[in-house]
Amino acid sequence: MQTSQAFTPPNRLLLGPGPSDAAPSVLTALSKPLLGHLDPAFIGMMEEIKSMLRQIFQTENEMTFPVSGTGSAGMEFCFVNLIEPGDDVVVCINGVFGMRMADLAIRCGANVTKVEAPWGEIIRPEQVKEAVAGKSPKLIALVHAETSTGALTPAEEISKIAHDAGALMLLDTVTSLGGCEVDIDGWSIDAVYSGTQKCLSCPPGLAPVSLSPKALKIANNRKTQVQSWYLDVNLLSGYWGTERVYHHTAPISMNYALHESLRLVLEEGLQTRWARHKANHEKLAAGLKKLGLGIASQEGHQLWQLNAVTVPEETDEAQVRKRLLEEYQIEVGAGLGPMKGKIWRVGLMGESSTAENVDRYLDAMTQILAH
Amino acid sequence: MQTSQAFTPPNRLLLGPGPSDAAPSVLTALSKPLLGHLDPAFIGMMEEIKSMLRQIFQTENEMTFPVSGTGSAGMEFCFVNLIEPGDDVVVCINGVFGMRMADLAIRCGANVTKVEAPWGEIIRPEQVKEAVAGKSPKLIALVHAETSTGALTPAEEISKIAHDAGALMLLDTVTSLGGCEVDIDGWSIDAVYSGTQKCLSCPPGLAPVSLSPKALKIANNRKTQVQSWYLDVNLLSGYWGTERVYHHTAPISMNYALHESLRLVLEEGLQTRWARHKANHEKLAAGLKKLGLGIASQEGHQLWQLNAVTVPEETDEAQVRKRLLEEYQIEVGAGLGPMKGKIWRVGLMGESSTAENVDRYLDAMTQILAH
Secondary structure: OOOOOOOOOOOOEEOOOOOOOOOHHHHHHHOOOOOOOOOHHHHHHHHHHHHHHHHHHOOOOOEEEEEOOOHHHHHHHHHHHHOOOOOEEEEEEOOHHHHHHHHHHHHOOOEEEEEEOOOOOOOOHHHHHHHHOOOOOOEEEEEOEEOOOOEEOOOHHHHHHHHHOOOEEEEEOOOOEOOEOOOOOOOOOOEEEOOOOOOOOOOOOOEEEEEOHHHHHHHHOOOOOOOOOOOOHHHHHHHHOOOOOOOOOOOHHHHHHHHHHHHHHHHHOHHHHHHHHHHHHHHHHHHHHHOOOOEOOOOOOEOOOEEEEEOOOOOOHHHHHHHHHHHHOEEOEEOOHHHOOOEEEEEOOHHHOOHHHHHHHHHHHHHHHHO | OOOOOOOOOOOOEEOOOOOOOOOHHHHHHHOOOOOOOOOHHHHHHHHHHHHHHHHHHOOOOOEEEEEOOOHHHHHHHHHHHHOOOOOEEEEEEOOHHHHHHHHHHHHOOOEEEEEEOOOOOOOOHHHHHHHHOOOOOOEEEEEOEEOOOOEEOOOHHHHHHHHHOOOEEEEEOOOOEOOEOOOOOOOOOOEEEOOOOOOOOOOOOOEEEEEOHHHHHHHHOOOOOOOOOOOOHHHHHHHHOOOOOOOOOOOHHHHHHHHHHHHHHHHHOHHHHHHHHHHHHHHHHHHHHHOOOOEOOOOOOEOOOEEEEEOOOOOOHHHHHHHHHHHHOEEOEEOOHHHOOOEEEEEOOHHHOOHHHHHHHHHHHHHHHHO
8 A cells, every 4th residue: 555645735826717715714614523414504504605695696596506516517507407409509609618618518419509709809799699680599608707718798788688589598607706796687697607716715616506497497397307417406406405305415515615705705795805806907907017918808808807918929938837836836827729828817816816916926927027 | 795604513423324524634634725726736636646546446447536526426427428328227226326326327318227126135146147138238337335225235246247248347336435345456347436425534525436448448439429528537537637638627625635535544554444344333233232223234234334223113213313413413314215214324434433433322322212
């Protein structure tokens, strides 16, 4: 038998596309003694999580809870429950996560119509209008904040187009929730998923989701069985609902952490939290300008929480990331797909979004780019 | 905004069907600062997890890693990757988890043949032999340790029958791994999944899995796409393999905890750990006998780690569980399905399997049954 040494992680500052740094009280919550997943004390805490998630999503949807997997499991939850083979689905694609949604819809047997915009740009409402003209798809799917490009596509108008066409509106809020406005009921979103490790600053491992009563009814009245057992809302609603029917064993410690991180979000207040993300993004943008660097994503639609920083010509982007990590203990992300080598992805999410962190990053970049 | 109070769990002794108590060092590992999931330090730790899992599964399978979901996600991982619509699958059913496997196989489009035994009894090799006579199913699925009934079905002979019939052998080791012998290569198992919250004594949230090269080849050469994106081994192998292609964001903290819990398993040694589970089961069985209580599952095949304690006639089983929890802070589980009201499920798993805990449970039961 070969036993490994106990693992001690190096002390990084997480300014990548997620995970962001967790608050000390969230890490402490993780280390609390375990409870059984049907313990009345745990069930009471689950109810508080659901209630806090509703406030943060700004929804009254009863079916609001954390799926026991990461953000991508939340995406899969929405598609497998709402889509049946042969359904027409419109997927908006302006980055990695739109592509992933299209892939998932196809795995559910959907006929997918793609509405595409160049990476870094937003999806324009007119594009969606055109795609649904004379058609009545079952669902339109949009990524609110594209983590791969740093662009924020406004969701409200596209949601209206969806409803006018008789379609459900599905929104990916993995990177937006907790960092900028997300108004599920105000925007009439029928299905939404998020992740814990971005602007909620909880470790990765859970995917908050919410379904409108209309979406839930569609999932309840399918012609075919949901292709996933693990993500079947018809089974999960018995577990997360009032009956408490055993389905799977909820990740106890991760739910402790989520409870604490949601508490911190609400204690700060949504408006205050969004304003903090905006202010630190603006501080970063101003500092980058002084360094001769820009933000690659579409002007006027740049995310506050995820900044697509342009790599100067003749700069070895991987080398800069490596030096940031090794010499300054700062993690930033690389570009993906067509943006590989062209941008660094600098996250200012949740706990990581502070003026001190912006300074620390800009100082490190100043020194690295000088030598 | 309504903010909840910070959550402090009551201090329970977990003697139910899982989660079991986690070791203090596992809880401490959970609270370590986060790393990015592509950080070289995290990737190094992932490699150690894979290596330790191989030792505990007793396999050399390259494709051995923790799925980012609970044990049931591990079950789904095996079925969605290996089964295609129209495949013939034999599922052995002697409890809840066999039923779940059949449900999952059907969701994958399989033609399912059920081999059933009464709950509490084992699946006999002759039954499987009979079911496959003259047939060549693609896969035979068996639950090693049925958590719902406390019975341990020997896997080796059934695995031989599977291979003689040209089938893959799939084994559920959610409750067996770390608590009694599991020998994946010795028994020629092609696909196996487990959970972290039973005899590994890590919080719930990850599902260790392993695929033999033969099983992996079948998953790599499917005619149809895997119906799950989240669990597609063809994508996951790029992430957990040497390429480190971004797929999803691994649950960082949960992997810290798994690393530490696997370390503790190997530090104790597999044989020593199994012997400890056996000894504490025997101590419990002897103590139960003195109380006039028995173990309901089949003689000679009773699990060490999960004991199906018979509820005496005219005893209100729910009331006893409630008193154990509220007055003695001890959690035990209820019976499921046909065993509801007839058994308590008393887990002595991983950290929870100690002589002191057996005494504490027996003392509490003595007092409760007397009044």
